[in-house]
Amino acid sequence: MNDYSIKQFISRHHSKEGQKVKIKNWLILIGSLVILGVISVGLHTFNTYKIANAPDQITVGSMGSDYEVWQYIAKSKEAKALNLKIRVKQINDGVQLNNATSEHNVNVNAFQSYSYYEAYNHENPKHKLTALGTTYLEPMGIYSDKYQSIKDIGTGATIAIADNPANTARGLLLLQDAGLIKLKAGFNSLGNVGDIVSNPRHLQFKKIDDTTGPRVLKSVGAALISNTVALEGHLNVLKDSLYHEKINQSTRQNINILATAADISNKDKKVYQKLVNLYHEPAIQKHVKDKYQGTKIDVQKPVSYLK
Incomplete structure (x- = not known):
């Protein structure tokens, strides 16, 4: 084999080796891309599942x-x-x-x-x-330490009533339902004591913070107390009140x-x-x-x- 033939052989050998390296590199690159693609799809699926089920x-x-x-x-x-x-x-x-x-x-x-x-x-x-x-x-009730029943509430008795618009109106409706007062026609959730048209027992009204109801019972004839506050004062509206709300058309806005x-x-x-x-x-x-x-x-x- 002369020098030229040897050079050709070496050249062809190197060319084949180079092609093998190139092919190997391409296979590695393609494999890496496939793996990255699988990981990407997997992460997307995981995140989608996580978001959808959070x-x-x-x-x-x-x-x-x-x-x-x-x-x-x-x-x-x-x-x-x-x-x-x-x-x-x-x-x-x-x-x-x-x-x-x-x-x-x-x-x-x-x-x-x-x-x-x-x-x-x-x-x-x-x-x-x-x-x-x-x-x-949660029924509002009329409570008293002084009287045993609604009919016992005397002339001029002081009734403690909540000093906020909603519970003021609610308490007045309860007093009307109990037969103690009468309110003007069309009385609504924004009504107040000025809307009383009949008060035969001449009841007096004392406005209080409605969270203090149980604590004022000793100083008034009766108090109108919401059930949440009553429970905190260890009072059960179904057992301890003189009178309480029932579910009907007149109490529907108290739900x-x-x-x-x-x-x-x-x-x-x-x-x-x-x-x-x-x-x-x-x-x-x-x-x-x-x-x-x-x-x-x-x-x-x-x-x-x-x-």
Whole structure:
């Protein structure tokens, strides 16, 4: 083999080796791209699954016994079954709680009657709420340490009544239902003592912070006390009151609701309405009935019923 032939052989050999290296490099590159593609698809699938199955997170604002109820609900298997992650926040002032809801610091609140909600919206037209659904009627009662029955309430007796628009009107309607006073026609949730047209026993009215009801009983003839406050004062409206609300047309606006900000999206509203169904679950209702001795009367009605 001459020098030229040797050079040709070496050249051809190197060329074949180079082609092998190139082919090997291409195979490595293609393999790497396939692996990266599989990993990318896998991560996308995992993230899509994770997002699609992430629980809906809702902050529920509440107070008093309702706060305890929603703490229980938040931990329940029924909440988990609806894919809800509930955080319960306590705010012990109704106006502040409604403000927090309208400002989206709280997603949904659970504490107020429909009449309280309407009074708030009337007074806060730029920060309105919307009702999601009904929960229960927690009867307001007439309590007394001095009298044993409604008929015993004497002439000139002082009646303690809540110093807020919704509960003032609610208390007056209860006094009318008990036969103690008569209110003008068309009396509504914004009514007050000026709307009394007949007061045969010449009752006197003392406005109080409605969270202090049980504490003023010794200094007045009788007091109108909401059930949440009564429970905190170890009073059972079904056993300890002289007279209390029943579910009927005159008390429909006293039914409690779940409320949220009026400007939420339809998507969020649909999620938040899951809480209404959750509250009425049989297992949840059994807990509520047992713990509160039947004083939170379950009400499943459309919001239109309250208007």
